[in-house]
Amino acid sequence: MKTENNPLGEYFNFAVASSLVLFGFDGEELSILLTKKTHEPFLGAYILPGKYIRPTEGNDAAIHQLLIEKIGVDPNSIYLEQLKAFSKVFRNPMGRVINVAYYALVKLTPEVKAHSEKFGGVWIPYNKIPDLAFDHNDIIVYAKERLKRRVKRRPVGFNLLPKEFTISQLQLIYEKALNRELDKRNFRKKIFNSNLIIESGNYTDPNLYRKISKLYMFDEEKYEKMTLKGYDFLF
Amino acid sequence: MKTENNPLGEYFNFAVASSLVLFGFDGEELSILLTKKTHEPFLGAYILPGKYIRPTEGNDAAIHQLLIEKIGVDPNSIYLEQLKAFSKVFRNPMGRVINVAYYALVKLTPEVKAHSEKFGGVWIPYNKIPDLAFDHNDIIVYAKERLKRRVKRRPVGFNLLPKEFTISQLQLIYEKALNRELDKRNFRKKIFNSNLIIESGNYTDPNLYRKISKLYMFDEEKYEKMTLKGYDFLF
Numbered sequence: 001m002k003t004e005n006n007p008l009g010e011y012f013n014f015a016v017a018s019s020l021v022l023f024g025f026d027g028e029e030l031s032i033l034l035t036k037k038t039h040e041p042f043l044g045a046y047i048l049p050g051k052y053i054r055p056t057e058g059n060d061a062a063i064h065q066l067l068i069e070k071i072g073v074d075p076n077s078i079y080l081e082q083l084k085a086f087s088k089v090f091r092n093p094m095g096r097v098i099n100v101a102y103y104a105l106v107k108l109t110p111e112v113k114a115h116s117e118k119f120g121g122v123w124i125p126y127n128k129i130p131d132l133a134f135d136h137n138d139i140i141v142y143a144k145e146r147l148k149r150r151v152k153r154r155p156v157g158f159n160l161l162p163k164e165f166t167i168s169q170l171q172l173i174y175e176k177a178l179n180r181e182l183d184k185r186n187f188r189k190k191i192f193n194s195n196l197i198i199e200s201g202n203y204t205d206p207n208l209y210r211k212i213s214k215l216y217m218f219d220e221e222k223y224e225k226m227t228l229k230g231y232d233f234l235f
Numbered sequence: 236m237k238t239e240n241n242p243l244g245e246y247f248n249f250a251v252a253s254s255l256v257l258f259g260f261d262g263e264e265l266s267i268l269l270t271k272k273t274h275e276p277f278l279g280a281y282i283l284p285g286k287y288i289r290p291t292e293g294n295d296a297a298i299h300q301l302l303i304e305k306i307g308v309d310p311n312s313i314y315l316e317q318l319k320a321f322s323k324v325f326r327n328p329m330g331r332v333i334n335v336a337y338y339a340l341v342k343l344t345p346e347v348k349a350h351s352e353k354f355g356g357v358w359i360p361y362n363k364i365p366d367l368a369f370d371h372n373d374i375i376v377y378a379k380e381r382l383k384r385r386v387k388r389r390p391v392g393f394n395l396l397p398k399e400f401t402i403s404q405l406q407l408i409y410e411k412a413l414n415r416e417l418d419k420r421n422f423r424k425k426i427f428n429s430n431l432i433i434e435s436g437n438y439t440d441p442n443l444y445r446k447i448s449k450l451y452m453f454d455e456e457k458y459e460k461m462t463l464k465g466y467d468f469l470f
Contacts (some may be wrong), residue, residue, distance in 0.1 A: 006327050011250040011287045016322070016333055017245060054329040059322040085320035085335040087251070087294040096290040098251055099332055100320040182439045228280050232467050 015097045018059045019050030019136065020066060021083070021143035024108030024123060025160035027169055030176035032124040033071070033116055034132070034139065041093050042133035043208065044186075049121065050099070059100045064138070072115030073106055079159040082106040083142055091135045103143040103160040126176055144179075153175045153230045155196055155223055164200045165214040167191065175235075190233060196222055250332045253294045254285030254371065255301060256318070256378035259343030259358060260395035262319055265411035266343065266358040267375065268351055269367070276328050277368035283332070283375070284356065294450070295337045307350030308341055314394040315339040318377055325388065326370045334369075338378040340394040361411055379414075386412045388465045390431055390458055399435045399450040402426065430459055 011020065013046060022033040034046045049070060053062050061084075064075040086099040106112055124130070130139055150156050157173050171187050197216040204213045255370065257268040269281045284305060288297050290369050294444075299310040321334040341347055359365070364375055385391050392408050426432060432451040439448045 008250060009286060011289065012330055013247055013290045014249040014251045014288075014333075015246040016251075016331075044388060049292050053249075054246065055248045056324060058324050059320070080327045082319050085294070085333070087335055088293060089293050095247055096251075098249070098320070098335065100322055100333065 013096065015092075015095060016053045016059070016093075016100060017050055017097055018053060018062050018100045018102060019048040019139060020063055021048060021094060021101065021140055022102040022105065022106060023126070023143075023147060023160070024106045024109040025173055025176075026113075027162065027165075028172070029186035030126040030160075030173065032126055032129060033121050034124050034129075035120045035122065037133055038120075046122075046124075046130055046136075046199075047133045048101075048136045049102075052097075052098075054200065055122075063102050067104070070116065070119040070121065071106070072112055077103075078104050078106050079156055083139065084145060086135055086139055088135060099139070101139045102148060103145070105147075105156060107160060107162060109162075111171065127179075144177075147177050148179070152233050155218070155226045155231070156221055158218050162201055164217055166204060166215060167211040168213065170216075194226070194231065194233075195219065246460045248331065250327075250330060251288045251294070251335060252285055252327075252332055253297050253335045253337060254283040254374060255286060255298055256283060256336065256338040256375055257341060258338065258361070258378075258382060258395070259341050259347065259406055260336075260411075261343040261348070262397065263363040263407070264401075265395075265408065267361060267364060268356050269359050269364075270357065272356045272368055273355075277353065280368035281359075281365055281371075281379055283334075283336075283371045285333075288335075298337050302339070305351065305354040306341070307347055310339075313339050313341050314391060318374065321374055323370060324469060328438065334374070335377070336374045338381060340382075340391060342395060342397060344397075362414075382412050383414070388467065390429075390453070390461045390466070393458055395454050398454055399437055401439060401448040401450060403448065404450070405432075429461070430454065431461060 010204040024031050024033065033049055037043055037045050039045055049066060051062055051066060053059055067073045067075045080102060083103055086101055089096065091097065092097070108123065129137065131137065151174055157170055160173055161169060167188060170191065171182060171184065174187070175182055196218060198219045200215045200217045201208045202215045204215060206212055259266050259268065268284055270284045272278055285300060286297055286301060288294055289366055297404055302308045302310045315337060318336040318338055321336055324331065326332065326334070338341055343358065364372065366372065377387060386409055389423050395408055397405060402423060405426065406417060406419065409422070431454060433454045435452045437450045437451045441447055
């Protein structure tokens with residue numbers, strides 16, 4: 001509020017929210033976590049998970065708390081970064097609300113799925129996102145572009161894949177993120193040339209998959225280096 | 236404010252500011268525009284140019300207005316993008332203020348220099364930024380990193396160089412942005428291979444420079460394409 005000690009008081013009339021675009025991969029499908037609004041405005045509409053921030057609360061801290069409580073994921077164990085502030089004047093009918101949006105990548109295990117669904121979360125395939133309340137569709141478009149850039153420059157598969165995975169699963173992530181099919185032979189050549197992955201010595205379970213495939217793991221040391229340095233996958 | 240119609244009123248207690256990291260190149264030096272605080276807190280301290288946003292005012296619009304009025308630059312003629320929101324809880328002693336920061340690139344002509352200085356601006360060399368108020372040094376560190384990434388991926392020199400320029404001037408921009416010296420022969424090879432520039436047919440003024448050098452221009456059509464597609468200058 002405007003007081004003698006705070007001539008800027010009239011400016012303190014914004015609210016700040018943070019939303020999260022959480023990409024999850026279950027080995028077959030790349031999905032985004034949505035939830036449904038339980039209050040007006042837009043009661044019942046799909047939105048990104050998120051929350052209004054209290055003036056004493058950090059935005060990063062609020063997203064960390066959301067991940068721990070509502071999704072069951074340790075924020076320090078995943079790839080998480082701020083996207084940018086979405087700040088159009090008329091984005092929220094309650095008043096001027098700035099949304100400092102984030103995105104993150106998780107392995108969509110049965111545990112993460114169950115935990116997030118218990119708190120009202122719904123996992124929707126990446127390419128089947130419905131109309132969302134506010135400007136949340138814009139936020140998702142922006143997050144998809146960011147993910148596309150990231151997979152070209154940094155090895156982010158580690159954050160989405162199980163410890164042991166097939167080359168087909170790895171290719172699937174790139175195809176989903178880049179939104180186009182990739183040539184199988186070319187992809188394999190690039191991945192093996194990058195020296196990022198090593199054979200785990202195991203094979204896919206013949207009871208689960210008709211075709212038996214070699215399982216691979218990321219070479220953690222190489223991966224760390226690549227994550228810091230970046231690379232260039234010119235697909 | 237919290238009312239019956241607005242149960243979220245208690246959250247509307249933030250202020251929002253936008254600051255601009257403006258990089259200018261005068262042909263020799265890459266500089267950043269600073270200004271001095273004329274009010275408490277931190278009276279007299281250097282800060283980035285910027286302003287508090289009114290709840291009815293867009294952040295992009297506020298930065299556009301700043302560029303036009305205080306710097307004398309048409310925002311639609313330059314490279315301008317949002318960096319991200321800086322949102323630490325204790326970044327401003329007046330209360331909780333989110334800073335939606337931007338960065339932009341301009342040709343630092345005598346006109347831009349004079350206009351910005353008339354409004355209290357001071358151009359400080361890129362590597363000699365003093366201690367700034369608030370978290371503005373953090374914002375500059377982040378902007379420098381963004382610029383470094385951009386020059387590697389997109390042809391941004393167009394936004395900083397005069398219409399006709401020497402290869403040495405172009406190299407200087409890359410060296411400043413990447414903060415290290417580049418091999419002259421290698422740099423020339425890369426630039427000419429990119430097909431981004433063409434000879435203008437003119438030479439540097441022998442009254443100004445002892446050594447007479449060829450002047451180049453950007454091939455606008457190629458440049459447009461590269462700007463959209465990006466490239467990979469693996470320096």
